[in-house]
Amino acid sequence: MTEGAESDQRALLRLEVSARPAPSLRPASLTSPEPIRPLPGSLLAKLEVRRRTGFDPVIGADHPRRERLQQVVVLPIVVAGPAAVVAGVGFGIGHPLLGLIAAIVAGVGLVFALAARSWIRADPLRITTAEGRRLDHACSWQSRQPWTGTLNAGPERALLGLAVDAVGAIATSPAWASGYLDGHRLAFDLADELDGLDAQLCQVASARAAGGADDDVDAAFDAGLDRVLALRRYEAGLAALTAHVAVTDAVLHAAPAVGELRGSVEQARFAAEGVQRLTDELAVIIASVDETASELRRDEKS
Numbered sequence: 001m002t003e004g005a006e007s008d009q010r011a012l013l014r015l016e017v018s019a020r021p022a023p024s025l026r027p028a029s030l031t032s033p034e035p036i037r038p039l040p041g042s043l044l045a046k047l048e049v050r051r052r053t054g055f056d057p058v059i060g061a062d063h064p065r066r067e068r069l070q071q072v073v074v075l076p077i078v079v080a081g082p083a084a085v086v087a088g089v090g091f092g093i094g095h096p097l098l099g100l101i102a103a104i105v106a107g108v109g110l111v112f113a114l115a116a117r118s119w120i121r122a123d124p125l126r127i128t129t130a131e132g133r134r135l136d137h138a139c140s141w142q143s144r145q146p147w148t149g150t151l152n153a154g155p156e157r158a159l160l161g162l163a164v165d166a167v168g169a170i171a172t173s174p175a176w177a178s179g180y181l182d183g184h185r186l187a188f189d190l191a192d193e194l195d196g197l198d199a200q201l202c203q204v205a206s207a208r209a210a211g212g213a214d215d216d217v218d219a220a221f222d223a224g225l226d227r228v229l230a231l232r233r234y235e236a237g238l239a240a241l242t243a244h245v246a247v248t249d250a251v252l253h254a255a256p257a258v259g260e261l262r263g264s265v266e267q268a269r270f271a272a273e274g275v276q277r278l279t280d281e282l283a284v285i286i287a288s289v290d291e292t293a294s295e296l297r298r299d300e301k302s
Contacts (some may be wrong), residue, residue: 010225013162020158028143028157028198030164032171035138036190043131048179050125081106141167141191145202156205159224163197166231175241197227 030036039047083106090099127135141164147157167190170176176185204220 009229010222013225013229016162017155017158020161022153023157023161025152027147028160028164030141030168032139032168034171034177035135036141036167036171037138038186038189039138046125055125141194143198145198147202150209151202151205154205154208156201159228160198160201163194163228163231166228166235167194169235170238173238173242175238175245178245180241197224200224
């Protein structure tokens with residue numbers, strides 16, 4: 001990118017910063033449906049398998065074994081409850097055998113229900129409590145800088161808001177969550193980038209409020225502008241990749257149908273040629289019939 005083009009982009013971003021509404025007094029924050037911090041490989045693999053099997057990759061309340069909750073947990077409890085009542089009645093009215101059998105049924109039902117509950121909780125696709133906390137942390141970010149008073153009203157705080165918006169757009173991009181960018185997600189910590197920008201821009205805002213040299217403050221602010229512009233360029237690149245992935249996926253998914261269609265065309269052509277051959281044979285048969293009829297007539301005359 002030429003220096004002039006970079007200067008123009010900075011100027012446009014400055015205009016956007018100046019037109020941005022004043023932020024609230026609450027710290028800048030981001031809550032993303034997708035992680036903005038790198039995750040362990042084992043957890044990433046689990047999320048990918050959950051995504052492919054149709055479960056929400058982040059919210060772990062649903063998982064395959066949970067769908068069998070009524071069969072393996074509720075049903076034994078339903079059996080164990082009445083059996084416990086029958087056991088109490090049996091022992092109470094002097095029928096120890098009935099009470100003993102019912103107590104055994106109730107105990108077996110309870111043990112089965114507890115075992116089934118443990119089996120469900122051990123589902124390899126279940127998001128555990130610890131993993132859930134890690135995901136919550138990975139999907140959220142909040143400023144740790146003292147954006148108060150004049151600092152909060154300055155252009156640096158507005159620029160931080162644009163950076164948060166850009167990171168949110170990156171994290172929710174289909175391309176960012178795709179398998180094409182596994183390496184990027186491990187190397188590019190979006191939350192760490194926001195932390196760096198947060199600290200840098202707050203430092204610039206503090207220097208501006210303290211009356212620092214204009215040239216130094218402007219140069220430092222330009223560096224912040226460049227970082228946000230870089231995030232936006234990356235966001236635009238993700239949009240382009242998303243479009244290419246969508247086209248490729250459409251072609252790949254359409255390929256079997258296109259293959260079948262082309263196969264049907266070939267089959268139709270072959271069938272038509274077969275019918276044509278049979279039609280040609282009819283002409284030969286007709287000629288043969290005519291010849292046979294002529295021979296019979298000649299024989300009759302002779």
